[in-house]
Structures are given as C-alpha cells and as structure tokens.
C-alpha cells in the first residue's frame with residue numbers, strides 16, 4: 567500500500583546479525599573434524615513500524631538470530647554451507663510471521679590436517695588451507711529458494727600458453743603484443759542452482775562444489791589463452807557443460823599482471839626463457855567479468871560480486 571501521508575517512505579530494508587563466526591568441532595573418536603563458517607543473516611518482511619514509529623513488536627532481535635546460528639550448528643550440525651543456510655532460512659521464515667524473506671550468506675574456511683612426523687595424517691592438528699574461501703547464499707521467501715554458491719581468492723597462474731595480440735591500437739596504446747606471457751588471476755565465482763522448489767530433490771552440495779571448482783581449475787589449465795576473456799568463458803562454459811544442476815555462472819577475474827623486468831641496465835638478459843624475472847604488480851589490474859548462462863536461463867546473479 568502506498569502511504570501518501572509521509573514525504574519520506576521506507577524502501578527496501580533488511581536486518582540481522584552479520585558475520586557470525588561459528589566453528590564446529592566433531593570429536594567422535596580420535597579423528598576430529600572442523601567446520602569453520604562466517605554466517606550472515608538478513609531478514610525482511612513487515613518491518614515498517616520499527617522504522618516509522620519505533621515499535622519493536624515485529625522485531626526478532628539480531629542477537630536472537632546470532633544465537634540461532636550457534637544453536638543450529640550444535641543441534642543439527644553443519645553438513646554443508648548450503649544445507650546450513652537452508653536450515654536457517656527455513657527456520658526464520660516459517661517460525662516468525664512478520665518475516666517474509668531470509669537471506670543467509672555463508673563463507674567457509676577450509677582446514678587441512680597436519681601430517682605428523684611418522685607420516686600419519688594428523689587427527690587433531692590442523693592448518694588453515696591457504697586456498698579459496700567457499701561461499702554460499704541461500705534466499706527463501708516461504709515459497710521459492712535461491713541458492714548461489716561460489717568461491718573467492720582462488721589464485722591460479724599459467725606460466726605459458728598465454729598470448730595477447732591483435733587488439734585495438736589508438737594513440738594512447740603502448741602495450742606490446744605478446745605470444746608468451748604469464749597469465750595469473752584470483753578467481754571470484756558464483757554459480758546459481760536450478761533448484762528452487764522444496765519438493766524437488768536437492769543437489770549434493772558438497773560434491774557439486776568440489777566438481778565445480780575442479781572444472782574451473784581444469785578449464786584454466788587446459789585453455790591455450792588468447793585473452794583472459796576467452797579463458798574465462800571456457801571456465802564458465804565448462805561448468806555449464808558438466809554440471810546439470812547449475813543454471814548460471816558469474817566470474818570476476820582480475821588480470822594479475824606479471825611484467826618482465828628490464829634488466830639491461832645491469833647487463834642482464836631477461837628474455838622470458840629460462841629463469842625469467844617478473845614484477846608481480848598488484849595494481850592497477852585488468853578486471854575481466856562475465857556471466858555465462860545455460861541457454862534459455864535467466865541471468866539473476868548481480869553483476870557486481872562485491873555485493874554478493
């Protein structure tokens with residue numbers, strides 16, 4: 567209903583506890599298991615009054631949403647980032663009448679076992695894996711689900727099989743064409759699942775994540791690259807080709823430039839062959855981004871991944 571009595575009308579709003587750092591350690595027997603998550607809750611619904619008049623009658627405190635995250639981790643366990651998000655989203659929407667929509671974001675940090683000196687896998691000692699952060703976002707409005715999974719900070723490098731030439735040149739172009747360069751990036755990816763309906767079987771979230779990540783890595787490694795744009799398309803297309811449960815992939819790839827250093831002033835040849843030396847520049851970087859869709863599917867993942 568449009569309220570014409572107010573000059574300033576409340577628009578989109580949401581609230582909840584952000585970045586709940588929950589670590590669950592399973593200690594059944596000598597071999598322990600860790601799940602390490604950063605969980606953000608955002609609820610929306612009938613929340614006009616708290617903004618307009620300050621009535622908290624519809625407000626489940628953010629403190630309660632925090633407690634729910636920890637209680638659910640204890641009670642129900644953490645099977646996967648997605649499953650945990652689904653559990654929480656369902657709980658908030660179905661248990662609180664004024665809450666019409668819940669969005670749960672999860673970051674997952676992976677830990678690896680530390681091998682002991684007798685070459686056994688450690689049972690209770692872990693080192694944080696330096697690779698990617700896994701991401702999941704679950705949104706539920708009481709009817710439809712949207713699950714977007716992904717990762718960030720997956721840093722990869724090809725030391726050959728990368729060219730860049732044949733591009734537009736104008737009066738400001740100084741870049742030299744190259745048939746051999748280092749291609750490095752830090753992959754940020756999101757992929758949206760077809761699954762939207764509770765009555766449909768859910769994907770196996772853990773397997774889906776591992777396979778999808780593998781496809782990203784393999785496409786990066788196996789593509790002879792004429793541009794990062796081409797490599798990126800192959801990465802997304804490979805997921806669409808192999809993972810039926812996924813409708814859409816969004817990729818954001820910073821081109822982590824490695825510049826061959828001019829060492830001639832020191833009488834040294836640095837020609838890109840054996841023992842070539844590069845300056846790994848951190849900024850500026852080319853930023854190459856695209857959505858790769860299953861033909862006929864809608865693009866629903868926001869273009870700016872920093873907002874997701």
Ligand SMILES: O=c1[nH]c(=O)c2[nH]c(=O)[nH]c2[nH]1
Pocket residue numbers: 730741792793794795821852
């Ligand atoms: O793969 C690339 N794509 C570009 O669009 C581009 N532009 C540039 O300067 N270097 C590169 N590399």
